[in-house]
Amino acid sequence: MTGGNRGIGLATARRFARAGDRVTVTYRGAEPPVSEGLIAVRCDVTDSQQVDQAFKEAEAAHGPVTVLVANAGVTHDRLLVRMSEEDFTSVVDTNLTGAFRVARRAIRGMLREGHGRIVLISSTVALHGAAGQANYAAAKAGLVGFARSLTHELGSRDITCNVVAPGLTETDMSRALTEEQRRDLLSQTPAGRLARPEEVADVVAFLAGAGYVRGAVIPVDGGAGLGH
Template sequence: MTAAEQEASTESRVVLVTGGSRGIGRGIAERMVRAGHRVAATSRSGEAPAGVLGIECDVTDAGQVEAAFAQVEAAYGPVEVLVANAGINRDTLVMRMSDEDWDAVIAANLTGAFRVARQAARPMIRNRFGRIIFISSVVGLLGSAGQVNYAASKSGLVGMARSLARELGSRGVTANVVAPGFIKTAMTDELDDKLVAKYAEQIPLGRFGEVDDVAGVIEFLAGPSGSYVTGAVIPVDGGLGMGH
């Protein structure tokens, strides 16, 4: 490792995680704090883990997104690593899915990701450094009955990231997608044991993942070791979606 690489490996970056109050987003924020970064997290509640600057923000509101970035910049400086994790689901069969169900999920998961990426891009280009990481899902690659809206929104992140990778790469900005599978969170803790066992049978590793499995990949992509990775879709799913 060169002296410049050694310096870069210990450099503290300004990280913004959207949807960082719980679940995978919270785990990512905590992991990035442990790695020595200056971390802010948005959520509708404004809650955040210890050591993280909590900002109340609904990513479906362009004005709130702009204000959130201004708060981060005032506290830490321009966002250097963006983790677009905020998202919702409104699952139902397509024949029962209302326009509102569709619009709400697309607005939060896809348009919200676009808004925060757009807001982050200009200072990243100016500083010739940036890491944009979208949190997708294995569902976006495999599809899932009853999740037409959710799967479409998560699949759309792949096209977004790869377009940004081509658009911003010459300015030192990478754009990647991380696609988790079944990860242990408060949501999966509510699943029936028989259902968990059924899902686990479909996973080659035979178990659900941990939040830190996802967070570790984010730390890699944000750090110097991930500097030559862009336009990638990285599954963290125990092999569930392999081949996609």
């Protein structure tokens, strides 16, 4: 689990641990809170060497990685006219190329084991876009094409790759929104509330056990996208 120190990542890691799974989470900034059944490894997914080392530590502690959840992500929101190239490329490097780095590394062990589940955490912004988030939306949309390409490459090897697209969720990212932004987003959400991280985690856990779901994009957005 990349980006497992808070929010959706931490909720998902705890969901797996409660089910008896051996779970490794990566973090770049603050360490995750101590939780039974979890080990934490510092890793910046923009660095291939750190990714490789994180996998070595996870494999030493828990054996082969057969379920990968790629959740690490950043935002640098700007209207395009004010967005620097660094604003764009840094978001793509973490949110999209970071997923490529960890998936490429995970697949080695999955191929040896003859089994694997990859779940990529995208966003409903990937499906409908948002002003000021061209970089974030492009990176998160790229995960869909990535997952479906891996489905063609690896489907016959019992390695699945699917995408979860959360809507507005109770995380640090949503807490940074202004009250006006929250009201506007909630007005477009039939559920009338934000998702809880645990509700996203439930869908990730389902995909980790769903062997015949391949290349799917599952929105967890309270109906905001109405299946878009």
